[in-house]
Amino acid sequence: MNLSEEYLLIRKHSEEICEPLQTEDYVVQPIVDVSPPKWHLGHTTWFFETFILKPFSPEYQEFNPDYNYVFNSYYETVGTRVIRTDRGNLSRPSVNEVYQYRAYVDEAMAKLLSCPVDEKLTELLLLGFNHEQQHQELLLTDIKYILGNNPLFPVYDINWKDKSLPSSEPQMIAVPEGVYEVGYSGNGFCFDNELSRHKVYLQNFAISTALVTNGEYLDFIEAGGYKNFSLWHAEGWDWVNNNQIVAPMYWSKIDDAWFNYTLNGLQSIDLKAPVTHVSYYEAYAFASWKGLRLPTEFEWEIAAQQLNWGARWEWTESAYLPYPGFSKAPGALGEYNGKFMVNQKVLRGASVATPQGHERSTYRNFFHPHLRWQFTGIRLAK
Structure with a gap:
């Protein structure tokens, strides 16, 4: 699998995790440790925009300059950001706008990855892939907290299967x-x-x-x-x-x-x-x-x-x-x-x-x- 294929596969999986959600589920932040699903989707996109597209794609134009403030997580070097506890107050950008942002960055990344990449860019791409996979884990974990603290105990996915192995007799x-x-x-x-x-x-x-x-x-x-x-x-x-x-x-x-x-x-x-x-x-x-x-x-x-x-x-x-x-x-x-x-x-x-x-x-x-x-x-x- 080449870098372009791996990028698209990982990006697609983040969106697959969110497929069972209703629009309202994307914006909830019950506690400080849980980020809204919409924020995860935006932050992982911001990571590729900030650390790969801006420095390595001279013709790239930011989707929205304000998104650096909205989707920066904890990078002091990159500038000011929304306080972590306030992520759930972000009614805007909308869920649709976040998905437009992802599509915009994915298109620019596809163009960048259609050309040969050097060792430095490859290292950053692999970090970006693993960063998004970390957020996929957090995304599912945060979704469970959001739904699990709803008094209706809504089902995330009726077809969900826990892939962990059943515990054997301990030795x-x-x-x-x-x-x-x-x-x-x-x-x-x-x-x-x-x-x-x-x-x-x-x-x-x-x-x-x-x-x-x-x-x-x-x-x-x-x-x-x-x-x-x-x-x-x-x-x-x-x-x-x-x-x-x-x-x-x-x-x-x-x-x-x-x-x-x-x-x-x-x-x-x-x-x-x-x-x-x-x-x-x-x-x-x-x-x-x-x-x-x-x-x-x-x-x-x-x-x-x-x-x-x-x-x-x-x-x-x-x-x-x-x-x-x-x-x-x-x-x-x-x-x-x-x-x-x-x-x-x-x-x-x-x-x-x-x-x-x-x-x-x-x-x-x-x-x-x-x-x-x-x-x-x-x-x-x-």
């Missing part, structure tokens, strides 16, 4: 102590936070071959897990009490039976499916209740070489920090990952929202410990 596999290499190696694309490859020493450890299931997590709830302060970090215990947390996100108890909202609508809890939409605090407390712990990101990566896993983004016990030798790129693209390396936990794996081909064992996702709107799950270690 603990042992990994011997030793010096291991972690981080990306190869000639393909990776994000800067996956570099540089380096050695780490690991003690003996064992790690589960399966994710924690809804049934196992329900046992934790029924055993009083959310009422036992000794299982929680102090910060996590404050979070539970201040927010009255009693179950994973999207779980509801109706007439003494547990249900959860899925992309197929409100469903009875599938006890065998992996638990998802839990915070790091909850993952830690559950592991403590089991007398176990969460794996570090390096334990996870080494064990992943032996197992096929990653059905949910999985919390690790590792802080999100730079690898040895990490350096930020100059300019706006240097803001992509490095400036977020504080007060966050690393997640490893992938999720049901991850586009095909976007996952790899060295991929480092990162979120603040209280967040759980992503498809986050639990794997245990000891």
Whole structure:
């Protein structure tokens, strides 16, 4: 597949994710962490316009100069922008105008990609592809939050199929102590936070071959897990009490039976499916209740070489920090990952929202410990 074909395929998938939506669904922002679907479609288009078309296509004319202010996310180098919490206030540009913007930029990109591209442009294109795939994951996650917090619990897509593998009977596999290499190696694309490859020493450890299931997590709830302060970090215990947390996100108890909202609508809890939409605090407390712990990101990566896993983004016990030798790129693209390396936990794996081909064992996702709107799950270690 050439670059032009790959570009069109990725761009088409973003719009396919939005096909089941009504116009009103495109503009909702229930919380700061969730961006309206319309904004995702515009922002990913702005990325190609700003970082590829403007510098590499001399004849290109901006679709609308105001869109830099509307669709810039966090790039200080590129200028001022709409405050993140105000994205849901953008009744304009309209949904139709955003789709016109996408078509306009796609046409200009097709013209640019019809000519030979050099190594520098190829690197930026691959970053743009992966950036849009990241937003496809966020797009589906945000759509689920938007619909899942609607009191009617509307169905996103009746034909939606969760592509994650059902959890198998868990076994603990042992990994011997030793010096291991972690981080990306190869000639393909990776994000800067996956570099540089380096050695780490690991003690003996064992790690589960399966994710924690809804049934196992329900046992934790029924055993009083959310009422036992000794299982929680102090910060996590404050979070539970201040927010009255009693179950994973999207779980509801109706007439003494547990249900959860899925992309197929409100469903009875599938006890065998992996638990998802839990915070790091909850993952830690559950592991403590089991007398176990969460794996570090390096334990996870080494064990992943032996197992096929990653059905949910999985919390690790590792802080999100730079690898040895990490350096930020100059300019706006240097803001992509490095400036977020504080007060966050690393997640490893992938999720049901991850586009095909976007996952790899060295991929480092990162979120603040209280967040759980992503498809986050639990794997245990000891």
